[in-house]
Amino acid sequence: MVRRHLCGLLLLALAATSCLGAAPAYPTRPVRMVVASTSGSGPDILARHVSSRLAELWSQQIVVDNRAGASGLIGAEIVAKAAPDGHTLWMATMTQLISTTLYQRYVMSQAFAPVGRVANTAYVIAVSAGVEARSIPDFIAYAKARPGKVLYASAGQGTTPHLCMEQFMAMAGIRMLQVPYKSTALALTDMLSGQVQATCSAAPPVHPFVKTGKVRLLGVTTRAPTPLVPGLAPVADAVPGFELVGWYGLIAPPDTPRQLIARINADLGKVLKLPELEERLHALGAEAAPSSTADFAAFLQREHARWSKMLTDLGIRPAQ
Numbered sequence: 001m002v003r004r005h006l007c008g009l010l011l012l013a014l015a016a017t018s019c020l021g022a023a024p025a026y027p028t029r030p031v032r033m034v035v036a037s038t039s040g041s042g043p044d045i046l047a048r049h050v051s052s053r054l055a056e057l058w059s060q061q062i063v064v065d066n067r068a069g070a071s072g073l074i075g076a077e078i079v080a081k082a083a084p085d086g087h088t089l090w091m092a093t094m095t096q097l098i099s100t101t102l103y104q105r106y107v108m109s110q111a112f113a114p115v116g117r118v119a120n121t122a123y124v125i126a127v128s129a130g131v132e133a134r135s136i137p138d139f140i141a142y143a144k145a146r147p148g149k150v151l152y153a154s155a156g157q158g159t160t161p162h163l164c165m166e167q168f169m170a171m172a173g174i175r176m177l178q179v180p181y182k183s184t185a186l187a188l189t190d191m192l193s194g195q196v197q198a199t200c201s202a203a204p205p206v207h208p209f210v211k212t213g214k215v216r217l218l219g220v221t222t223r224a225p226t227p228l229v230p231g232l233a234p235v236a237d238a239v240p241g242f243e244l245v246g247w248y249g250l251i252a253p254p255d256t257p258r259q260l261i262a263r264i265n266a267d268l269g270k271v272l273k274l275p276e277l278e279e280r281l282h283a284l285g286a287e288a289a290p291s292s293t294a295d296f297a298a299f300l301q302r303e304h305a306r307w308s309k310m311l312t313d314l315g316i317r318p319a320q
Contacts, residue, residue, distance in 0.1 A: 026086055026263060030061040034090045036075025038068045038183045042121070042204035042284065046248055047091040049280045050118060053271035068183060071156045072096030076106035084256040086264060089115070094246045095160040097300065098307045102158035103318050108251065109300040115250040116265040117291040117299065118272065119281055122203045122228045123164055123221040123244050125235055129214045130194045136219040136238040139198070143174040150176040153187035153196040157319040158311070161187070164200035164221065164244050166314050171239045180319075191215050202246050203229050203285035221245070228285050248286070249296055265293045 033051050037043040044066060051062040067075040072095060082088035090112070097108045106112075125136065131150075133139035143150045154162035157180055169176060179196050181187040184205050190196050192214045200221070209215040219235035220226060221244040236242045250268055252261060271277055272288040281288055291299070 026260060027058055027060045029087060030063055031055075031058070031086070032063050032065050032082075032088045034065050034067055034075045034079050034088065036067055036069075036072035036090070036092070036096055038185055039066050041068075041183065041185060042202045042286075043091060043093050043248065045204065046119065046281065046284055046286060049277060049284075050091070050268075050271065053274060053277050054267060057267055057271060071099035071103070071159055073099060073103060073105055076100055076108070076111075079251065079253055080106050080111055082253045084113070084253045086252060086256060086260045088253060089264070090251040091118070092249050092251045093160075094303070095155065097303055098160060098163060098311075099156075099158050101304055101307050102311055102316065107304065109297075109304040112254055113252040113256040113261055114293055114297040114300055115252050115261055116268050116293055117289050117296045118248040118250055118268070119286040120289045121246040121248070121284075121286040122226050123160065123200055123246055124203050124206055124217050124229060124232065125164075125168065125198065125200050125219045125221070126191070126206055126210070126215050126217050127198045128191045128194045128196070129216060131197050131216070133218065134216065135233070136235050139218055140172045140174055140238065143172075143176055147175045148177060150198060151179050151196040152176045153191060153199040154178050154180050155184045155187060156180045156182065158316060160202075160244070160246065161200045163307070163310060163314070163316070165198070166316065167244070167310070168200065168235065168239065168242065170314065171242055188215065200244075207285070228282070228287060247289070249300070261293055 033047055035044050035047045047064050051064055055062045067078055079088055079090040100106050100108045127133055133142045152165045184201050187199055188209045210217060217232055220229045220232045221235055223234060223236045223243045269290040272290040278288050
């Protein structure tokens with residue numbers, strides 16, 4: 001009788017332990033994926049491709065929520081204040097890491113829970129068709145002959161397009177004037193009419209404008225040629241040491257449980273290995289780059305340190 005009683009207690013204890021250790025159901029309702037860029041932008045399209053595959057895996061809807069503005073700080077604030085239950089995620093970019101570093105608000109490497117790296121992308125330096133340059137050396141000569149008169153478009157103070165061109169000017173020994181826009185799409189639209197002459201942009205959103213024949217690519221910002229932008233020479237061929245590689249990463253609100261982060265990271269890794277998704281990303285000018293949560297967290301720390309130094313070296317401060 002005592003033995004039977006003890007066995008019963010043991011079974012109850014094991015059952016309780018099993019229940020306590022079981023992973024909670026996730027997701028239990030539609031997931032919001034914040035994109036701090038406009039609809040139709042490179043980050044938006046990439047986020048929609050990734051979210052559609054995750055939605056299939058989770059059997060749950062994922063709603064892409066475009067929150068452009070303030071160099072990504074609007075989207076950052078939404079995610080920072082969201083419930084840490086995995087139902088709000090942020091498809092963040094290098095540009096937004098830079099802006100949070102510049103403004104010291106919602107610093108990406110400190111104020112969030114990293115999930116994992118998603119993809120890498122190449123940037124390109126492009127000019128409007130009216131610019132008499134068909135290569136980076138041609139453009140450097142063109143700008144040197146017009147010091148301070150060539151206008152380059154950026155997506156705002158402290159964004160990647162801004163820092164890309166500032167670094168390019170410093171290394172090439174030229175001087176141009178920045179024209180900040182609220183988005184890359186608006187900047188590229190004005191390049192069609194020649195209102196601005198140059199920009200540095202992630203490759204994906206530029207391609208439709210190149211097809212019009214009114215925007216011309218001059219160089220890719222990877223140090224070596226890349227299949228992401230086939231046939232385009234690296235800027236580094238003319239400006240030794242120049243390099244800029246963009247990236248996308250998935251981030252959760254602060255205090256999101258580690259167990260949940262691990263679950264999302266594992267599922268993200270699964271979908272990024274799907275051949276169909278890899279092909280779609282490549283067509284966008286991006287390549288899948290899944291990582292562990294720990295590796296992504298360390299990467300964000302390195303990126304924060306790198307861009308902090310560059311902002312200081314170039315004397316770039318937040319817009320007043």
